[in-house]
Amino acid sequence: MIKLGYKLMSEEHGPKDLVRNAKAAEAAGFDFAAISDHFFPWLDEQGHAPLAWSVLGAVAQATDRLGLMTAVTCPTFRYHPAIVAQGAATVALLSDGRFTLGLGAGERLNEHVTGAGWPGRVERQERLAEALDIIQGLLDGTLMNYRGRHLVLDHAKLFDRPDRKVPVVLAAGGPKAAALAGEKADGLMATDADSALVEAYDTAGGRGPRYCEVSVCWARSEDEAKQTAHKYFRWSAAGWPVMAELPDTEAFAAASESVTPDDIAEVVSCGPSIDAHLKAVGKYVDAGFDHIVLTQIGPQQKEFCEVFRRELAPALKQKKAA
Numbered sequence: 001m002i003k004l005g006y007k008l009m010s011e012e013h014g015p016k017d018l019v020r021n022a023k024a025a026e027a028a029g030f031d032f033a034a035i036s037d038h039f040f041p042w043l044d045e046q047g048h049a050p051l052a053w054s055v056l057g058a059v060a061q062a063t064d065r066l067g068l069m070t071a072v073t074c075p076t077f078r079y080h081p082a083i084v085a086q087g088a089a090t091v092a093l094l095s096d097g098r099f100t101l102g103l104g105a106g107e108r109l110n111e112h113v114t115g116a117g118w119p120g121r122v123e124r125q126e127r128l129a130e131a132l133d134i135i136q137g138l139l140d141g142t143l144m145n146y147r148g149r150h151l152v153l154d155h156a157k158l159f160d161r162p163d164r165k166v167p168v169v170l171a172a173g174g175p176k177a178a179a180l181a182g183e184k185a186d187g188l189m190a191t192d193a194d195s196a197l198v199e200a201y202d203t204a205g206g207r208g209p210r211y212c213e214v215s216v217c218w219a220r221s222e223d224e225a226k227q228t229a230h231k232y233f234r235w236s237a238a239g240w241p242v243m244a245e246l247p248d249t250e251a252f253a254a255a256s257e258s259v260t261p262d263d264i265a266e267v268v269s270c271g272p273s274i275d276a277h278l279k280a281v282g283k284y285v286d287a288g289f290d291h292i293v294l295t296q297i298g299p300q301q302k303e304f305c306e307v308f309r310r311e312l313a314p315a316l317k318q319k320k321a322a
Contacts, residue, residue: 012047034293037110040248044249063095068100070101071211103135125176171189217268
């Protein structure tokens with residue numbers, strides 16, 4: 001059964017607005033909300049980067065049934081995995097078990113701030129695998145000490161831990177990361193409608209939910225949506241291999257200088273057409289994903305939630321039924 005999620009874009013909204021957006025998403029009928037975990041926005045125009053964990057605590061108290069998750073947290077540089085596990089357990093308790101921990105290998109943009117450097121992809125994946133061992137062991141209460149090649153845990157224990165272990169979902173941009181999700185995590189997350197990721201996850205033993213993020217920009221006209229998507233989302237045009245390596249908003253501005261509104265419209269569903277947004281979602285469903293996170297780009301969050309409630313959700317439910 002397909003679940004529909006709402007993206008809390010911490011790069012585009014301040015903490016109080018994110019709480020209001022979560023409440024609007026719950027009222028509109030979304031099943032869950034996923035928050036980005038950044039130290040910087042991608043572009044200066046976005047203008048925000050509150051601490052996701054503080055916002056999650058507030059959202060947990062402001063909502064009643066909405067599922068919550070990080071999408072995603074890097075547990076290897078800016079945070080030690082023990083702190084991530086402690087945060088996940090606490091949010092799960094505050095939300096009465098509504099929390100899922102989404103993890104990923106991270107981007108230099110956010111992780112360089114501690115001064116520990118930004119290693120190559122192989123080391124980042126090794127660190128992520130070790131962090132998964134630590135986090136899963138702390139969350140299920142089976143691990144207190146760990147000594148890996150990169151990460152160490154010394155006599156740690158979570159005293160406030162929910163009875164049901166917090167599920168851990170791993171973001172993957174390629175088959176190797178998807179296989180790691182199948183081996184060590186409880187679910188998969190991706191941003192590309194790539195069935196090969198789902199296949200790699202399944203082959204490695206993955207049996208949990210498959211999350212994906214679908215970027216849309218609803219507006220009253222297609223041109224308005226293109227302009228909004230270009231202003232706030234042109235950073236995404238370079239793709240993850242580049243996005244993981246750039247250090248600051250100035251670098252993303254330079255890298256996206258030649259990107260046009262029409263270029264962004266090639267990768268983001270733009271405009272008032274519900275059919276166009278349904279087509280964008282359909283690519284991910286066809287690829288095997290069953291938890292769809294909709295990212296509405298720009299300031300029109302309240303309007304998008306109303307369109308979701310009135311038009312998009314009924315159409316998606318009808319599509320699922322068919």
